Amino acid sequence: MTEKKRIRWNWVRSGYCCMCGECCNKHNFLDAPSWRDNTDIQLDKEGYCRWFDRDTRLCLIQKTKPLSCVRFPSHPTDIASFPNCTFKFDKIYESENDDK
Ligand code: SF4
Ligand code: SF4
Secondary structure (H helix, E strand, C coil): CCCCCCEEEEEEEEECCCCCCHHHEHHHHHHCHHHCCCCCCCECCCCEECCEECCCCEECCCCCCCHHHHHCCCCHHHHCCCCCCCEEEEEEEEECCCCC
């Protein structure tokens, strides 16, 4: 009997953060799946993350920022509406019998 191989796919992230700041804006929080449950983010009166410095475009708590920020973006849908994001995702295929 011939063994059937199952194929699954995954995403591999590449690129870097150019600090455009798009993901630190509240309107973008709502677009990015990884952000939606991020209860650690507190917004200022204008709706930006309170830790986002709009002059330098830097995160003011870089070393202690929430895990969702550290891992962001984790899926192509996270950056689907961020045209300036310099991360990209490539789809790869793996067999279930591939070595880990
Ligand atoms: S904590 Fe830092 S990285 Fe996370 S949304 Fe705020 S400014 Fe951006
Ligand atoms: S949108 Fe992408 S490039 Fe821009 S700050 Fe966020 S992670 Fe960095």
